[in-house]
Amino acid sequence: MTPNPxxxxxxxxGMALAFPLLPLGLAWLWRKxxxxxxxxxxxxxxxxxxVESIGEAQVQFRSQYYLYAIIFLIFDVEAIFLVPFxxxxxxxxxxxxxxxxxxxLLLIEGLVWAWGKGCLNWAK
Amino acid sequence: xxxxxxxLRSELQRQGVWVTSMQELYNWGRKNxxxxxQFGLACCAIEMIxxxxxxxxxxxxxxxxFRPSPRQADLMIVAGTVxxxxxxxxxxxxxxxxxxxxxxxxxxxxxxxxxxxxxxNVLKGIDRYIPVDVYIPGCPPRPEALLHAFMxxxxxxxxxxxxxxxxxxxxxxxxxxxxxxxxxxxxxxxPPANPxxxxxxxxxxx
Numbered sequence: 001m002t003p004n005p006x007x008x009x010x011x012x013x014g015m016a017l018a019f020p021l022l023p024l025g026l027a028w029l030w031r032k033x034x035x036x037x038x039x040x041x042x043x044x045x046x047x048x049x050x051v052e053s054i055g056e057a058q059v060q061f062r063s064q065y066y067l068y069a070i071i072f073l074i075f076d077v078e079a080i081f082l083v084p085f086x087x088x089x090x091x092x093x094x095x096x097x098x099x100x101x102x103x104x105l106l107l108i109e110g111l112v113w114a115w116g117k118g119c120l121n122w123a124k
Numbered sequence: 125x126x127x128x129x130x131x132l133r134s135e136l137q138r139q140g141v142w143v144t145s146m147q148e149l150y151n152w153g154r155k156n157x158x159x160x161x162q163f164g165l166a167c168c169a170i171e172m173i174x175x176x177x178x179x180x181x182x183x184x185x186x187x188x189x190f191r192p193s194p195r196q197a198d199l200m201i202v203a204g205t206v207x208x209x210x211x212x213x214x215x216x217x218x219x220x221x222x223x224x225x226x227x228x229x230x231x232x233x234x235x236x237x238x239x240x241x242x243x244x245n246v247l248k249g250i251d252r253y254i255p256v257d258v259y260i261p262g263c264p265p266r267p268e269a270l271l272h273a274f275m276x277x278x279x280x281x282x283x284x285x286x287x288x289x290x291x292x293x294x295x296x297x298x299x300x301x302x303x304x305x306x307x308x309x310x311x312x313x314x315p316p317a318n319p320x321x322x323x324x325x326x327x328x329x330x
């Protein structure tokens with residue numbers, strides 16, 4: 001009689017559960033019977049680099065940063081599409097070539113717009 | 125965790141039966157897997173790096189896992205000059221380490237301020253604020269000295285008891301795990317030393 005082929009997955013899942021749970025359970029038992037917990041203000045602090053944290057973590061960014069997001073998108077998307085374009089360049093039919101050229105033109109148009117707006121100037 | 129007769133134990137060991145106790149197993153495990161906190165303060169840190177690198181290889185003693193977070197560290201190697209600006213951070217990092225935790229005071233500066241003892245900005249020894257287990261003299265100590273201190277610490281861990289009146293301090297609920305962090309005062313850190321921790325030797329001039 002052959003065992004159910006899914007039995008191995010059940011065994012595997014059981015082992016995968018037992019492997020992390022057993023040490024955690026042992027550590028919990030150890031803490032319960034031997035080691036008294038000693039929590040404290042600094043021990044429970046969120047930041048752990050020795051410096052006291054200042055203010056809240058949920059800070060808001062200024063909406064002016066959208067320009068950087070757009071410029072990043074232009075170059076990022078361009079790079080992602082340019083690499084397969086370059087790899088398959090010789091085997092492309094003329095239609096695909098034109099389609100990609102239009103797509104690139106759209107992105108370059110965005111770049112020209114950003115350039116014209118002065119976003120690429122180094123902030124003094 | 126009852127005590128076992130040493131003679132009976134070696135007799136059993138000859139027959140291929142290994143008898144151990146919970147305490148020995150626990151201490152054996154943690155003394156061979158000491159995770160130091162990864163931070164260096166001055167030139168001693170270079171020696172500490174050399175100790176961790178291939179030539180001296182602290183991994184032979186189970187201490188190669190330098191942790192970047194105090195939450196995962198067992199050992200703090202205070203390697204270098206502790207400035208008064210850095211001292212609160214070090215105490216805070218020590219406080220954030222979970223028990224059991226140990227401190228090696230590496231080099232003359234961490235022990236007493238060393239050659240910079242007269243400096244206005246130098247703390248005269250980290251043992252003013254946190255309890256130190258092993259001191260290593262030297263300026264800077266060689267990696268062998270750090271390894272020696274590591275082995276001394278392993279010996280200390282091995283001798284710590286899990287139960288009884290003389291059990292290890294970290295198992296006692298009344299022993300603190302956090303120590304007060306000094307603050308910047310007008311001229312010096314306030315307080316200049318923690319009297320619960322700092323017990324300088326009394327000089328007797330005769």
